[in-house]
């Protein structure tokens with residue numbers, strides 16, 4: 001009889017809630033958590049591939065040390081102790097010759113990121129980086145600037161929107177199960193979808209209105225939208241009075 005385990009998908013940063021069936025310590029089935037509104041059993045293709053990732057024999061299964069020329073594909077198996085000592089020896093050598101700042105650590109941000117950062121501080125290098133500047137970090141910075149909160153703290157109530165404008169946000173191909181289900185619910189209730197992107201994507205094919213702007217002209221489009229909205233007084237004045245600073249300067 002399979003055991004039911006509720007967990008979180010780690011195949012991307014969205015972290016969808018999942019329901020997993022496990023038998024004899026082996027994962028047999030993964031699906032979206034049927035009890036979570038918006039998810040209701042759904043999972044993207046990448047999330048469903050979680051079992052393949054677990055059983056992928058082509059991924060390194062243990063530490064290996066290169067013994068041939070770079071690119072020759074010649075490796076030998078090592079124990080964790082040997083691999084750690086080997087790495088520590090190399091790091092010590094580099095630091096003694098070039099200083100601690102010559103060591104750079106780049107990684108995909110994860111739950112252990114604080115350990116990586118602490119390690120870098122301990123060896124005396126400030127050179128830590130992740131992909132955040134191009135991804136969630138910049139989204140959060142923009143959200144904080146606009147609202148004082150991160151986007152995760154605010155959330156978007158797609159299901160109850162009347163008109164959704166997606167600006168370069170190819171949501172139907174970007175793995176957000178809950179958001180997509182809620183957006184489809186809104187569209188079923190009659191919400192309109194406007195999509196702006198130089199590329200004709202799946203999201204473009206589902207939109208009521210699609211603006212295929214030329215690459216690099218988004219700023220011009222923004223100025224044009226702002227101009228028309230302000231000139232014709234189309235904005236929500238009560239909201240703006242309460243939440244927006246500097247509108248007079250903009251006008």
Ligand code: SF4
Nearest residue numbers: 009012015016047175
């Ligand atoms: S969007 Fe897909 S890959 Fe990402 S957490 Fe959800 S199920 Fe997993």
